[in-house]
Amino acid sequence: MRFSGFRIIAEALTGQKGWRPLWRDPDPQPAYDIVIVGGGGHGLATAYYLATVFRQARIAVLEKGWLGSGNIGRNTTIIRSNYLLPGNEPFYEFSMKLWEGLEQELNFNAMVSQRGILNLCHTDAQRDAYRRRGNAMILAGADAELLGPDQVRAMYPFLNFGNARFPIKGGLLQRRAGTARHDGVAWGYARGADLRGVDLIQNCEVTGFRIEGGRVRGVETSRGYIAAGKVGVAVAGSSSRVMAQAGMRLPIESHALQAFVSEGLKRSIDGVITFGAGHFYISQSDKGGLVFGGDIDGYNSYAQRGNLPVIEDVAEGGMALMPALGRARVLRIWGGIMDMSMDGSPIIDRTSVEGLYLNAGWCYGGFKATPASGYAFAHLIATGTPHPTATAYRLDRFARGHLIDEKGAGAQPNLH
Amino acid sequence: MLIPHPLLGPRDAQEFTYLGDASLIDRPDGMADGAEAAFCDYVYLRDNPAGVHRELWFHEFGDRSWLVVTRNTVTHEILGAELAADVARRGR
Numbered sequence: 001m002r003f004s005g006f007r008i009i010a011e012a013l014t015g016q017k018g019w020r021p022l023w024r025d026p027d028p029q030p031a032y033d034i035v036i037v038g039g040g041g042h043g044l045a046t047a048y049y050l051a052t053v054f055r056q057a058r059i060a061v062l063e064k065g066w067l068g069s070g071n072i073g074r075n076t077t078i079i080r081s082n083y084l085l086p087g088n089e090p091f092y093e094f095s096m097k098l099w100e101g102l103e104q105e106l107n108f109n110a111m112v113s114q115r116g117i118l119n120l121c122h123t124d125a126q127r128d129a130y131r132r133r134g135n136a137m138i139l140a141g142a143d144a145e146l147l148g149p150d151q152v153r154a155m156y157p158f159l160n161f162g163n164a165r166f167p168i169k170g171g172l173l174q175r176r177a178g179t180a181r182h183d184g185v186a187w188g189y190a191r192g193a194d195l196r197g198v199d200l201i202q203n204c205e206v207t208g209f210r211i212e213g214g215r216v217r218g219v220e221t222s223r224g225y226i227a228a229g230k231v232g233v234a235v236a237g238s239s240s241r242v243m244a245q246a247g248m249r250l251p252i253e254s255h256a257l258q259a260f261v262s263e264g265l266k267r268s269i270d271g272v273i274t275f276g277a278g279h280f281y282i283s284q285s286d287k288g289g290l291v292f293g294g295d296i297d298g299y300n301s302y303a304q305r306g307n308l309p310v311i312e313d314v315a316e317g318g319m320a321l322m323p324a325l326g327r328a329r330v331l332r333i334w335g336g337i338m339d340m341s342m343d344g345s346p347i348i349d350r351t352s353v354e355g356l357y358l359n360a361g362w363c364y365g366g367f368k369a370t371p372a373s374g375y376a377f378a379h380l381i382a383t384g385t386p387h388p389t390a391t392a393y394r395l396d397r398f399a400r401g402h403l404i405d406e407k408g409a410g411a412q413p414n415l416h
Numbered sequence: 417m418l419i420p421h422p423l424l425g426p427r428d429a430q431e432f433t434y435l436g437d438a439s440l441i442d443r444p445d446g447m448a449d450g451a452e453a454a455f456c457d458y459v460y461l462r463d464n465p466a467g468v469h470r471e472l473w474f475h476e477f478g479d480r481s482w483l484v485v486t487r488n489t490v491t492h493e494i495l496g497a498e499l500a501a502d503v504a505r506r507g508r
């Protein structure tokens with residue numbers, strides 16, 4: 001079933017009776033060549049690229065709940081490639097380029113909207129740091145512009161320019177950044193993978209690995225044993241739990257991150273804005289809701305909900321930046337579980353078990369990475385070598401001292 | 417979350433900062449054989465369990481003591497707290 005303008009008109013004229021489910025709901029086969037654990041954005045994208053770009057067959061995605069029930073459907077939808085370090089920036093820019101062609105490729109409306117992200121700076125030192133970051137971005141082929149306070153005022157006149165403690169001194173703008181419909185991305189990849197014969201198996205929790213002679217042979221699941229030539233794990237906040245079943249301890253802590261949405265309001269915020277003097281960011285959804293968030297809660301959690309102190313902190317950050325926010329009513333708050341790594345950067349690598357691959361450590365920023373993460377993980381699983389933009393994301397980098405620590409915060413996950 | 421401080425009674429978790437797994441009390445011996453590998457595990461690897469977790473909290477906006485708090489990471493229920501100094505002396 002292809003989507004097109006013609007199709008929509010035809011369906012409208014015939015009572016919308018021709019639409020079909022976007023993917024099959026198959027029972028698991030006894031064996032696959034490749035099993036991907038986790039039906040979030042990264043797992044689905046991996047399966048899609050394995051089946052398309054890398055021409056692999058007999059692939060299954062095993063998801064313990066329903067597709068998109070994890071972080072892929074819980075995030076605040078920001079996509080961007082404004083990183084500093086050489087291990088990161090080329091990867092995120094690769095992801096940005098994949099976003100730019102994603103909807104055509106998938107024939108699916110993921111509402112990719114390049115509305116721009118503006119990181120505000122409030123001190124001279126912060127402006128210098130943004131200048132450096134912008135230059136690093138441009139070197140990696142991304143776009144970046146440093147704005148002065150007048151240019152920021154022209155874009156967003158309602159910000160608190162008169163704030164004595166946190167004066168707005170300008171900002172770093174990436175125009176190609178923006179937002180995408182988060183669960184639309186999951187659905188698009190799921191449909192694309194299903195169309196190429198990938199079995200998407202829901203309500204199928206992986207409960208163990210069968211490992212013989214240092215090689216993975218298959219996975220134990222809530223729906224029985226499934227044999228597999230190769231197994232790729234992409235379970236985000238559950239990474240430590242799942243890999244513990246293979247006897248591994250990871251450089252990861254799981255933490256809760258909350259998101260907030262207000263009632264629908266008239267269009268006022270065109271792009272994404274981040275506050276530089278506290279942790280607060282905001283955008284406006286196409287339905288008009290203000291979508292905002294801030295820091296992780298800061299202690300180990302698998303609860304998929306947070307607590308009041310961070311809600312207060314986010315509200316304070318929002319009020320310092322945009323006092324008009326105080327008039328908006330919050331409609332919904334929810335949480336997701338972040339796989340916070342020890343240097344704040346991800347892992348896409350082989351493991352000590354032959355045939356078992358790991359994709360984890362995305363912290364609070366893995367949505368933007370979805371296309372490149374899937375592509376790079378598929379590359380690794382299919383070819384045995386890392387994708388050129390993902391060579392730094394090794395599991396042994398912690399032992400070797402080659403950390404990718406954007407914030408310079410050290411091995412303290414709640415500070416990244 | 418309310419943390420039952422052994423000396424001060426129930427205190428708001430907001431008064432504390434969080435460090436992480438209480439196994440961080442057991443710092444490896446830097447002079448022992450295999451110290452490099454032991455330190456790598458100590459600094460970077462965590463059990464990160466879903467369920468009961470013993471963890472270090474610092475009463476920064478209070479009496480500045482370190483506590484070992486036992487907490488369920490799935491429900492956020494706090495099951496107990498003791499002074500980290502007592503835990504360290506006792507050996508774990």
Ligand SMILES: Cc1cc2nc3c(=O)[nH]c(=O)nc-3n(C[C@H](O)[C@H](O)[C@H](O)COP(=O)(O)OP(=O)(O)OC[C@H]3O[C@@H](n4cnc5c(N)ncnc54)[C@H](O)[C@@H]3O)c2cc1C
Pocket residue numbers: 037038039040041042043062063064065066067068069070071072073074075076077078079204205206207234235236237238242257258259293334335336337338362363364365366367368369
């Ligand atoms: C509130 C919030 C805001 C965020 N904002 C942004 C943002 O603006 N920009 C950005 O780039 N990123 C953001 N993120 C981060 C981003 O959402 C995640 O990094 C990313 O979605 C993680 O990859 P995923 O989609 O594969 O994860 P998930 O969707 O969580 O997928 C993992 C899947 O694995 C499944 N699973 C777990 N255990 C098992 C098992 N044993 N067997 C089978 N399946 C299992 C889970 O059910 C889940 O569906 C945000 C996250 C949250 C929670």
